[in-house]
Amino acid sequence: MRECNLRKRCLGAFWPLAVALAGLVSAPKSAGGQGILEQFSYEGLRLSGVGLEIGPQGSDRLVTELSGAVRVDYGFIAPNVRVLLGAGYFRAAFEPDEIEKFETRLRGVVNDPTGDFTIDVGEITWTTVTADLDLQYLFRADRLTTYLGVGLGAHIRDGDGRAIEGTFVEDALDTIQAGINLSLGAAVDVLPRLQVTLDLRGVLTSELRTASARGGLMFRLGVPGR
Numbered sequence: 001m002r003e004c005n006l007r008k009r010c011l012g013a014f015w016p017l018a019v020a021l022a023g024l025v026s027a028p029k030s031a032g033g034q035g036i037l038e039q040f041s042y043e044g045l046r047l048s049g050v051g052l053e054i055g056p057q058g059s060d061r062l063v064t065e066l067s068g069a070v071r072v073d074y075g076f077i078a079p080n081v082r083v084l085l086g087a088g089y090f091r092a093a094f095e096p097d098e099i100e101k102f103e104t105r106l107r108g109v110v111n112d113p114t115g116d117f118t119i120d121v122g123e124i125t126w127t128t129v130t131a132d133l134d135l136q137y138l139f140r141a142d143r144l145t146t147y148l149g150v151g152l153g154a155h156i157r158d159g160d161g162r163a164i165e166g167t168f169v170e171d172a173l174d175t176i177q178a179g180i181n182l183s184l185g186a187a188v189d190v191l192p193r194l195q196v197t198l199d200l201r202g203v204l205t206s207e208l209r210t211a212s213a214r215g216g217l218m219f220r221l222g223v224p225g226r
C-alpha cells in the first residue's frame with residue numbers, strides 16, 4: 001500500500017515537469033502572425049553544458065547546511081532563453097524551535113500525576129532530492145553572462161530520526177511535492193569551455209521555503225560562448 005501511495009505521489013509531483021517539457025518541445029516555430037510565441041523553437045535545444053554547484057541552503061524550518069546540485073544546459077528555446085535541467089541534494093535537521101514545538105505537544109498528551117517526566121525526541125532530519133526544469137533569460141556581455149529564471153521542480157523528501165523511526169510521523173515526512181523556483185545568477189568565462197558560476201535560488205513548496213547561494217563550474221559543450 002505504501003509503494004502504491006508513493007507511486008501516486010511521484011506522478012502528482014512530476015506531471016507539471018512533464019507538461020512543461022512537452023510544451024517546450026512542441027512550441028511552434030512560426031504561426032504566420034506576430035507575437036512572442038513565434039520566437040520559440042525546439043531547433044536550438046541541444047546539450048550545451050554540464051555543471052556542478054555547492055553552497056549553503058537555508059529554509060523556514062531547517063537549519064542551514066551545504067547543498068549540491070548538477071546543472072545541464074540544454075540550449076535555447078527562444079532568443080536568449082535557455083532550458084536548464086537540474087538535480088539537487090539537501091539534508092538538514094529541523095530547527096530547535098520546531099523540535100521544541102513537537103515536544104511541547106507530546107507533553108500535553110502525557111498523563112503523569114507526578115509531572116517529573118522528560119521528553120527528548122532528539123534530532124529529526126529531512127533529506128531532499130530535487131529535479132528542476134528552468135527557463136532562464138540571459139544577458140550576455142563579453143565574458144560575463146547574467147540571468148533571471150523561473151522553473152518547476154519535483155522535491156522528494158525523506159524524514160529520519162530516532163524518535164520517529166517506523167512510526168506514522170516518519171511516513172508523514174516522506175513526501176513528494178511540486179515546487180516553483182526563481183533564480184538569479186551569473187557565469188564568467190575563465191577558459192574557452194569553462195565558466196565559474198554563481199546561482200541564487202528561492203524555492204516554494206507547500207511544505208517548505210528555501211533559499212540557496214551556490215557557486216560552481218560549468219563545462220561548455222559545442223561552440224564556446226554558447
